[in-house]
Amino acid sequence: MRIEELGEAELIKIIRQVVKSRQHLSVGIGDDACVLRDGKTVLTTDAYAQGVHFDPAYMNYHDIGSRCACACISDVVAMAAEPVILLVALALPKETVSSDVRKLYQGMEAVCQKMNCEIAGGDIIAFDRLILSLTALGRADTPRLRSDARPGEFLYLTGYAGLAETGRLLLAREKEKADRSTPRAQAAIKRHLLPLPRIQIIRKLKLQIGALIDTSDGLATDASHIAEMSRVRVVIYPQQIPIHAATFRLCQRLGINPVNFALTAGEDYELLFTSKEKLPNRIINIPVSMIGRIEPGRGLYREENGAIRPIKERGYDHLTTRNKPSDVDNLWKNCG
């Protein structure tokens, strides 16, 4: 069977069958990052390709570098770890000019500076398209996992759901050109171009966090990962999902339901986590919304007007052709 028919989850099953444990890991395949046997060192790698993860049509090399660095470091932060090292493997077109390579590294360096992380070299090969493959190493006193949710906890989300995808659509859709300069549009565009990981929240909350994941595949998919890995039932309150004014406006224009958009739009790189505590709705000036609860059981549900029903929506699977991010106008057509 071809991988586009299989999807990511099935492929991971195949890989798990082949890969043998040699007792070097305390957390292996299946979380945002792996954890070494010391229980403190977390390690993750991600590949980002032109036309799949970034679009040079509206991103310069600084934007590409900073966005990819945010995305990779987000996986370390999503283990409740401090990022330490970023390794960079680059495939560069031969005609790339050196000033663009400089901008690419300046973009990554700017993010590393904010995160107190250090670029430690890597590899450069000549290729016909730009690909970044980034590896981040971090340290956590107690890594928080997707499997750490317990019944009775609340479900929290930082920032806004769907804001980064709103920004991407504002940039990618020629029809939105007139609307790009408003402050609300700018907030969305910023979250797409520079989705800085919420390391401050990790530092502040520490042991108050139960399960933890970043929202990269879409809120529904990422929440379902917590449900599966923790073997619990996650109940989301759709009215409590934080949706930005820019997203409301865009959804209105596209004629789609903003809650469904927020459940399925990917790459916000916000923190989705559980906690026993009732948390304030802003922490160090970052919105923190209680959007659901953890119960005994299995699966992902929504509760509205006293009725509970399963959430079937899922976000982006990079391997299947279900959603094709470059096909902007078709991407959301079934999302009404």
Added chain:
Amino acid sequence: MRIEELGEAELIKIIRQVVKSRQHLSVGIGDDACVLRDGKTVLTTDAYAQGVHFDPAYMNYHDIGSRCACACISDVVAMAAEPVILLVALALPKETVSSDVRKLYQGMEAVCQKMNCEIAGGDIIAFDRLILSLTALGRADTPRLRSDARPGEFLYLTGYAGLAETGRLLLAREKEKADRSTPRAQAAIKRHLLPLPRIQIIRKLKLQIGALIDTSDGLATDASHIAEMSRVRVVIYPQQIPIHAATFRLCQRLGINPVNFALTAGEDYELLFTSKEKLPNRIINIPVSMIGRIEPGRGLYREENGAIRPIKERGYDHLTTRNKPSDVDNLWKNCG
């Protein structure tokens, strides 16, 4: 300026200008791998692309996986470290069948099994060509660096210089088809397809090793890295360079000088190292040849019949168009 004109060394200079140290590393950009502040954890990342580093015309997915795993882990071994973790970021064509993904991981797993290393997950994206980006983490009591050579030491090489490239040419050149089945050709082909890092030599010699590097860019280029980074003069004895019978035969047919071929052919992934000691010429059944000496001064030289002159030959630079590995018949034409 375009990167194909700049070359790898100039590009690394640009990157060094941009990247700031944050005291997380004891060895940063410029060696086979970086070393974390603990002085023991080494980390490296490498990208391998179809048409650049491997050729599906004569390699199956198992071959591709095992060869790339060897190449990446070699950078850890070249720091005198034991490999521990291998992370895999994959760009896969959507039409890849799942059995090929399985073979790819089986190839990597087979190498990890021999090296006591563990595959710890990673990332998979859909793309139009196959790219592997591998990250290896290892542990060394005392990492050995390119900069650790001292005057008075001897220069050693494991295995044979140019054997892997001999194997590649035997596979890639239709004209060599008849010669592929001889035992000597098979040895060359094996070193190309499965260049297992010489971890046994590291375990055996340990503190007897001074400077250490693997031969990935070609013996001359890699020896010049030791000369530059250690600020010493490296004098090579051309007659002592270990050249395999398969290489002699191929060079005879191509009408090129086997010593020059051995100096410039890349991707043997043998260990090139210095030592104060006089070592036996086989260690755990691996050939170990004394091929030169370290002196005060700078640069790379060859000594023949009492005369010393600079070595100008250099191996493969992945970024420039000087050598194009796919252009088999032209690659070595200036190497007579």
